Amino acid sequence: MSGFPEWSPSERVVEASIIASLREVFALHGFAEIETRAVELTSRLAGDSDAAKEIYALSRLAAEDKPDARLGLHFDLTVPFARYVEEFAPSLVFPFRRYQIQKVWRGERPQEGRYREFYQADIDIVARETLPAHLDAEVAIVMARALKALPIPKATIHMNNRRLVEGFYRSVGVTDVPGALRSVDKLDKIGSDGVRAELEAKGVSSTAQDAVLELAKIHSRDASFIGAIDDLWQTSFTNGDDEAEKLFADGVAELAALVNAVNAAVPGTAVADLRIARGLDYYTGAVFETVLEGHEDLGSICSGGRYDSLVAGGGFPGVGLSIGVSRLVGRVLSAGLASASRAVPSAVLIAVTDEDSRGASDAIADALRARGIPAEVAPSAAKFGKQIQHAERRGIPFVWFPDAGEVKDIRSGAQESARADSWEPPAEDRWPRTVRT
């Protein structure tokens, strides 16, 4: 059943360690965890985004009445988060900082690299009234640190600003700004000729098309994009829409401050990239996409932005970013970027001399566990050679011989006398670890 990734025990060690690492970074930065139910009313799920077209609706198999489509599985963590904030607002303290790591479902047609069930990891900060701009930088910095802690190559967060883009588009004569944005968002897929054709169809003038495509070429690792964008502004500016001009100027300043703040905290992470559009109308300020060095084909591994209203009726401005965890884990595993040091938790297999003395082996295992050392007892009192083989096959590094009172590192063959109330495995062998390869 394609599109539903399922990992082996050792692959799950890698996935679980990636999730644990994300949780730790988010929590160290004061984000509280929530989980929302996987099921929402479809009326709430339905919307304009591509993902909303892929909703899985639920019906009770045994129900005699015809299947109704009132319930559906969430396809992201933003829609349920919005509902959660609306529902729990009276008991939440704002700005509310939350992280959420859960599976989501999208009924896509099965195809290479498209998952129909996958983990997402989201952080958002939402306010009741106004949300200071420094929080845009904060969420980007937290995500940059979270990505840096993972066994993946360098991730670069590309940033743009919707106000900058809207101010610019309007000032060069584009009237349907969301429509133009949606076309520019396809630049990678359909190329500049394709974008031009779409803009043409939307009534965008040829000179405005030039300006829009020139804007998309501008990028810099610091505030130096301002020079290029000012030059372009001088040559493209066509009307005297003061409001648009102010939007543009504010957006430029915000983007420059954002890139500088993120690079100050996590050097070399942020790029101002005026090509970033993001499909959703939802965003109103900073927008983010993240590229993984050497794995650009994955597309953006971490996206998001600033929005004025989390909820449909308005209110709750916020900023958030979302990692596509399963796609990242899938790539880590398929590209061999990291692997588990072993598939099982046990650091030690306690051998069993004969079934009558199984209790003695159990007691050793319990003494180790009481000191936080994962251990298991051999399933049968086979010959020691067989028991060592069992440990080897399971990937357990140490075998304990109760009668001899000795423990053997079966990788090196080194054997030493040991007491269950004091022996320690090397720190790196205590638990399975995820190792960059």
Added chain:
Amino acid sequence: MSGFPEWSPSERVVEASIIASLREVFALHGFAEIETRAVELTSRLAGDSDAAKEIYALSRLAAEDKPDARLGLHFDLTVPFARYVEEFAPSLVFPFRRYQIQKVWRGERPQEGRYREFYQADIDIVARETLPAHLDAEVAIVMARALKALPIPKATIHMNNRRLVEGFYRSVGVTDVPGALRSVDKLDKIGSDGVRAELEAKGVSSTAQDAVLELAKIHSRDASFIGAIDDLWQTSFTNGDDEAEKLFADGVAELAALVNAVNAAVPGTAVADLRIARGLDYYTGAVFETVLEGHEDLGSICSGGRYDSLVAGGGFPGVGLSIGVSRLVGRVLSAGLASASRAVPSAVLIAVTDEDSRGASDAIADALRARGIPAEVAPSAAKFGKQIQHAERRGIPFVWFPDAGEVKDIRSGAQESARADSWEPPAEDRWPRTVRT
């Protein structure tokens, strides 16, 4: 939307700590974690169990073709585990010890205390060929320890043995053993008269009804049930079915050994209780149900047993137990058995003197985080009184004043000078904790 529990951030702290505690106990005993996809073919999910009648089928909302019911959400973790073992058998090492903690879905009619989405936590050990009996005791011991580590009252694991029951039933003249078991399983719901009526309808003789109901009364905290059961056997035994007699004798011995082994490891945990039937035909040896002292109305919080074949075609004998985590969490929260020490991860709020010096506050937060102390920076440079109030409302115990170089415990009012590279919060304040109340 009833039946879909959703927790506040501080309630989620309790749920997450319960799940983390389960994971730790399971892993210390050498159980590897797996996760299976939430979605299975409905043909695989469908079956005789009550839960199978409550399957949620999936259909793509946007699909033009009529909804097909090929995919459904798993309603437990046993069916997907069986499929996983079949699929991955060549790469697994047996006996395979796994734990699995995931949400499951059941399309029950909404009613008090019935969840439609909930966490289960399962452990199983499965073999390729034969599974030694000591593993029955091991899974029960691991679960007893896992339950003991939770903020809940004493849990007692009630145990029976299918071979004992089948041998006894056949020896007193019951021909439809699974049918009789299903009736006895309802003893709590319909009472002994109700069970009698059902047995009568199934053609069970009056003396056999007596014997079956007398058997269900036998229980003991050690092997002393053997005396009572032998007495009953002497008066009830009606035919000379040697195979049944052997089943009975083997079952009695197994059950006695099991109760003794579990009580030796976790004193006072196990009860031989000949009333335990379990609805499923699936079980072939030990069966388990678990009662929480003072919360008997919850029903069994942890159930399972030994089976000859995990997979439909036969093969993979195993033994497993499953905790209904969400029902347990729901009770812990509603009965106030435990609560979180705070709702947010942050131990410290770094105050901001003015927006120009926000960078200094960020630097202090980062120095604390680098030493594993969760911290956040005040969202705005309001008056210190307001910032302290913000910490109070969020439940953050400490506020740091960068200019003064001092940290204040806002609960006691105590304030001391502190350095970001050395200050430590009291250990119990570092992270939110779940506290028994």
